[in-house]
Amino acid sequence: MSFLAIDVGNTRLKWALFESAQPGARALAQGAEFLDHIDKLAETSWSRLPPPQTMLGCVVASDAVKHRVEAQMEELWDVSPQWVIASAQEAGLVNGYDHPARLGPDRWVAMIGAWHRMRALPGASTQSRPIVLSMVGTAVTVEAIDASGKFLGGYILPGHGIMLRALESGTAGLHVPTGEVRPFPTNTSDALTSGGTFAIAGAMDRMVQHVRAHCGVDPWCVMTGGAGWKMAPSLASRFELIDSLIFDGLLQIATHRGLDQKTAADAPLIQPRFAL
Numbered sequence: 001m002s003f004l005a006i007d008v009g010n011t012r013l014k015w016a017l018f019e020s021a022q023p024g025a026r027a028l029a030q031g032a033e034f035l036d037h038i039d040k041l042a043e044t045s046w047s048r049l050p051p052p053q054t055m056l057g058c059v060v061a062s063d064a065v066k067h068r069v070e071a072q073m074e075e076l077w078d079v080s081p082q083w084v085i086a087s088a089q090e091a092g093l094v095n096g097y098d099h100p101a102r103l104g105p106d107r108w109v110a111m112i113g114a115w116h117r118m119r120a121l122p123g124a125s126t127q128s129r130p131i132v133l134s135m136v137g138t139a140v141t142v143e144a145i146d147a148s149g150k151f152l153g154g155y156i157l158p159g160h161g162i163m164l165r166a167l168e169s170g171t172a173g174l175h176v177p178t179g180e181v182r183p184f185p186t187n188t189s190d191a192l193t194s195g196g197t198f199a200i201a202g203a204m205d206r207m208v209q210h211v212r213a214h215c216g217v218d219p220w221c222v223m224t225g226g227a228g229w230k231m232a233p234s235l236a237s238r239f240e241l242i243d244s245l246i247f248d249g250l251l252q253i254a255t256h257r258g259l260d261q262k263t264a265a266d267a268p269l270i271q272p273r274f275a276l
């Protein structure tokens with residue numbers, strides 16, 4: 001009973017086809033496309049996939065992009081698209097946002113993935129730990145979760161690319177190639193690259209301090225997103241890099257929602273007359 005997970009970010013769509021909608025399921029295939037190229041999915045990377053029975057995704061791009069993704073699925077398969085909206089609680093997490101549904105679905109899904117990853121750490125099934133989670137992509141987010149599974153709040157900041165483009169377009173003298181990250185940059189390229197990197201690292205390290213002060217213990221720190229690995233050398237705290245957090249979260253949500261049972265229950269012979 002294969003399961004298609006899709007993460008539509010502001011720059012790229014990432015997808016993975018899993019053997020089932022269970023945490024830890026084997027990935028049968030996966031890929032990523034820039035949003036400019038998603039109208040070709042049905043005739044390229046998706047064309048030879050075994051049809052998924054269920055699908056769950058999260059999208060932070062526009063509705064127009066979401067509809068373009070749905071059109072590609074519709075061309076190939078008979079699967080109803082389902083997109084996560086952040087809610088007051090799901091899959092073990094409680095959402096502390098003032099308006100829970102206004103929290104980016106990618107943030108919510110990644111937090112659910114991180115929470116269950118933390119619970120699988122040695123000793124953590126009996127003694128949960130607070131979490132600091134950072135997603136490093138087009139935008140950067142830094143989330144705090146306490147040891148009871150409550151999302152306390154998080155930061156949103158521009159990603160490295162947006163920071164540099166903002167400086168380029170807002171100044172006359174900052175058009176230079178990418179530089180190196182250095183503690184004391186002595187040329188414009190290095191100054192810009194280092195400034196952006198330490199801005200992100202600073203936000204991540206500050207959240208670690210805030211969580212440590214609020215919860216009284218060291219948080220488990222984890223980062224995800226295509227540019228996460230670039231941050232590691234510049235951080236004061238140790239952040240584990242787990243690329244699959246959004247897919248992990250989508251699998252957790254699918255299981256908690258009983259998506260894996262859904263198609264089985266739809267089969268006429270075993271469908272109960274009145275489902276509870």
Ligand SMILES: Nc1ncnc2c1ncn2[C@@H]1O[C@H](COP(=O)(O)OP(=O)(O)OP(=O)(O)O)[C@@H](O)[C@H]1O
Pocket residue numbers: 008009010011012013136137138139159160161162197200225226227230231
């Ligand atoms: N040295 C760097 N340090 C931190 N971030 C960087 C660095 N270089 C590039 N980036 C950021 O990484 C982003 C690309 O990462 P990635 O490929 O994960 O984005 P993405 O997953 O496609 O984003 P989204 O999920 O928003 O679509 C760029 O937008 C840029 O802001």
Ligand SMILES: CC(C)(CO)[C@@H](O)C(=O)NCCC(=O)O
Pocket residue numbers: 010060102103104105106107139140141156
């Ligand atoms: C912050 C981003 C852009 C990160 O991808 C996304 O999660 C989003 O659009 N969020 C909605 C606003 C919020 O999370 O408060």
Ligand SMILES: [K+]
Pocket residue numbers: 008009010106135137
């Ligand atoms: K993302």
